[in-house]
Amino acid sequence: PVVSRQPSQVVLGFDDRHLDFRIVVESDRLTDERTSVRVMTLVKRHNRLGRFYLAAIMPFHKLIVASTMTRIG
Secondary structure, eight states: OEEEEETTEEEEEEEOSSEEEEEEEEEEEOSSSOEEEEEEEEEEEOSHHHHHHHHHHHHHHHHHHHHHHHHHO
């Protein structure tokens, strides 16, 4: 779900008992033909289950992000 929206930034995410998760997408127009886009993943862990879940998915998350960035670039 969308948490907040501004002209150059959108924040998506959700909260649960184990962790809070956000994806922040920011854009900056560089020229008439170029735009810079930055994507950040933010996670706040609340307990051991949140830490375990994050540790379990982090290797896959890194592979997916690297693969996605290769296709974009």
